[in-house]
Amino acid sequence: MEAAVESKVNNYSGKPPNFWMKGLSVLDRRFEEILIVSGFLIFIILINLQVINRYLLPFLDIGNITTWTEELSRYLFIFVSFLGASLAIRKRESIQVSILTDRLPASIQKGLLLSNTLFMFYFSYMMVVNGFELISFQIETNQTTPALSIPMAVPYSAVPIGFALMMIRLIQMFIKDTKEITMKEGLLGISFAIVMILPIAFLGDAAIALVLFGYFALFILIGMQIAFALGASTLATVLATDAIPVDFFPQTAFTSIDNFPIMAVPFFIAAGIIMGGGAIIKRLLNLSDELIGFLPGGLALVAIITSMFFAAISGSGPATVAAIGTLLIPAMIKQGYNPGFATGVVATAGTIGVIIPPSNPLVIYGVVSQESISQLFLAGILPGVSTGLVLLIVAFIISKKNGWRGERTSFNLRNSAKAAWDAKLALLVPVIILGGIYGGFMTPTEAAAVAAAYGIIVGMFVYRDLGLKGVYQSLVKAGVTSSVIIMLMVMASIFGRLITLEKVAEFVAEFVLSLSxxxxxILLLLNLFLLLIGLVLEALAAIVILTPILLPMAVAIGLDPVHFGLIMIFNLAIGFITPPVGVNLFVAASTAKIKIEEIIRGNKYLLLTMIVLLLLFSYIPQISMWLPELIRN
Structure with a gap:
């Protein structure tokens, strides 16, 4: 026995056992993922319990659990959002503008990437330092949460902990990037950072708005993530002008997303991802094919109809394109459709995903503008359905002219009925979501949580095409995707404080109203401006940045805020199919393996159709406002 022990001691090399090293490696890779998935599952369960509590638990005399389930869900959501932001940094997933940097020499690109990392690291450091100061103050003053009565320092710790994790991931990125650049490129990056930040020492007397927008434009042009560009430009302005205290940042980072309605975003994203990769989307495609696949342009029409169905599940344009394009684009090309048209029709149909409710951009607009999300969803129904129907007509005419037909030439009622029965669980999703909201049974956030749970249950136990691994991967993807959006809102709220302080919105409104x-x-000018913005800025970023600036002007000319929301979303939806930023174009192009130029040529008539529809929805408000006004009255 002693000999065996001595042998083990003598053989120990001083290095950790191999399995420990593997365990640490997995922890490093999966740390945020495990916590994100756990958080998602917990607050999906909590919100569903909240709904069940409203209708079933009172009969069981268990009591009202809504007060603490909602509060706990919000706090878990905040933790998950910041963890997701850390994971997004590690995965290098972000929203940014790379029009300029993509055209620069490789050495300058690497230098700018390094300087961006330095700026993001310093901003994160300031959030950590001031975040811990804030929670120290909360501990000293014994602040507690309203429902759970736990110290406020606990939920608020999500901010410094989240940004500390981001700092770690940024350091890892920095180490990895420095291995791939030369000493000259590294010095170039540090020089860029010094040159860009040096003016802060001399801008004390400058106008706050000028410094703020100047630095924001600079950070955008050098390819910084838009969320961090918002935060870093605000920090640079505060350091230069002392406009507001820096310790305001972490408090705003928390309060800006301590908001129950905004939780609908990750739930709808999760529902779309879960249902978009399995049997549900295939059954919807089959149903659409049976209903209209026999017509000229059958598969193009199927793409549009299925996009309308799936839009009522996912709330996302790119998600709709990815789910449908993978299956339909190759099939259309195989049947002889022009590849540019086949890809373009899927990309354009995907825009319906942000118009028909539930729509993530409408949720974001509702939160930023403080308008009713339910009213916005109602306003999106007629424009969304109308867009789908008009696109169907245009695609039919183009296909008939070119002789593009499907394999079937007649309608079969029996097969259609069978396809509808097979797709019944998929067709129930919009009924659950919209029926729950407008029937007064659920809030939009609760409906989204129910949809996510429904997708998991149907995928795992009914269709059985979704295993535990699939649920894990879907929730990780949902966590990263939603965190990118949430971080935009966090940083835009910090940025927005200076906009409010400087009365930028009032100035813009006065200037535009002075033109005419x-x-x-003015409405035409607004549309032109938003169309141009859609060319270069991602839709969600544009919404959180521009809504506080443009909404007062829209109200000043007599536009209903709900109607303006639809106008803004439709403009930015067109941006999904126009380069250089058009997300739907790139998603569809990567599926079809064709050039963007070819898609643009094949898509020109559908794009023109979207612009005509935009003008109709802008100048005939009754199209979008009829349902909201009907409910109001």
Whole structure:
């Protein structure tokens, strides 16, 4: 026995056992993922319990659990959002503008990447330092949460902990990037950072708005993530002008997303991802094919109809394109459709995903503008359905002219009925979501949580095409995707404080109104501006940045805020199919393996159709406002 022990001691090399090293490696790779998935599952369960509590638990005399389930869900959501942001940094997933940097020499690109990492690291450091100071103050003053009565320092710790993890991931990125760059490129990056930040020492007397927007434009042009560009430009302005205290940042980072309605975003994203990769989307495609696949342009029409169905599940344009394009684009090309048209029709149909409710951009607009998300969803129904129907007509005409037909030439009622029965569980999703909201049974956030749970249950136990690994991967992807959006909102709220302080919105409104007193001219200018913004800025980023600036002007010319929300979303939806940022174009192009130029040529008539529809929805408000006003009255 002693000999065996001595042998083990003598053979020990001083290095950790191999399995420990593997365990640490897995922890490093999976740390955020495990916590994100755990958080998602917990607050999906809590919100569903909240709904069940409203209708079933009172009969069981268990009592009202809503007060603490909602509060706990919000706090878990905040933790998950910051963890997801850390994971997004590690995966290098972000929203940014790379029009300029992509055209620069490789050495300059690497230098700018390094300087961006340095700026993001310093901003994160300031959030950690001031975040811990804030929770220290909360501990000293014994602040507690309203429902759970736990110290406020506990939920608020999500901010410094989250940004500390981001710092760790940024350090890892920095180490990895420095291995791939030369000493010259590294010095170039540090020089860029010094040159860009040096003016802060001399801008004390400058106008706050000028410094703020100047630094924001600079950070955008050098390819910084838009969320961090918002935060870093605000920090640079505060350091230069002392406009507001820096310790305001972490408090805003928390309060800006301590908001129950915004939780609908990750739930809808999760529902879309879960249902978009399995049997549900295939059954919807089969149903659409049976209903209209026999017509000229059958598969193009199927793409549009299925996009309308799936839009009522996912709330996302790119998600709709990815789910449908993978299956339909190759099939259309195989049947002889022009590849540019086949890809373009899927990309354009995907825009319906942000118009028909539930729509993530509408949720974001509702939170930023403080308008009713339910009213916005109602406003999106007629424009969304109308867009789908008009696109069907245009695609039919183009296909008939070119002789593009499907394999079937007649309608079969029996097969259609069978396909509808097979797709019944998929067709129930919009009924659950919209029926729950407008029937007064659920809030949008609760409906989204129910949809996510429904997708998991149907995928795992009914269709059985979704295993534990699939659920894990779907929730990780949902966590990363939603965290990118949530971080935009966090940083935009920090950025927005200076906009409010400087009365930028009032200045913009006065300037535009001075150009013309004609409401129709101003509305045309608004549309042109938003179309241009959609060319270069991702839709969600544009919403959180521009809504506080443009909404007061829209109200000043007599636009209903709900109607303006639809106008903004539709403009930015067109941005999904216009380069250089058009997300739907790139998702569809990667599926079809064709050039963007070819898609643009094949898509020109559908794009023109979208612009005509935009003008109709802008100048005939009754199209979008009829349902909201009907409910209001």
């Amino acid at each position: 007193e004609n409401k129709f001219v």
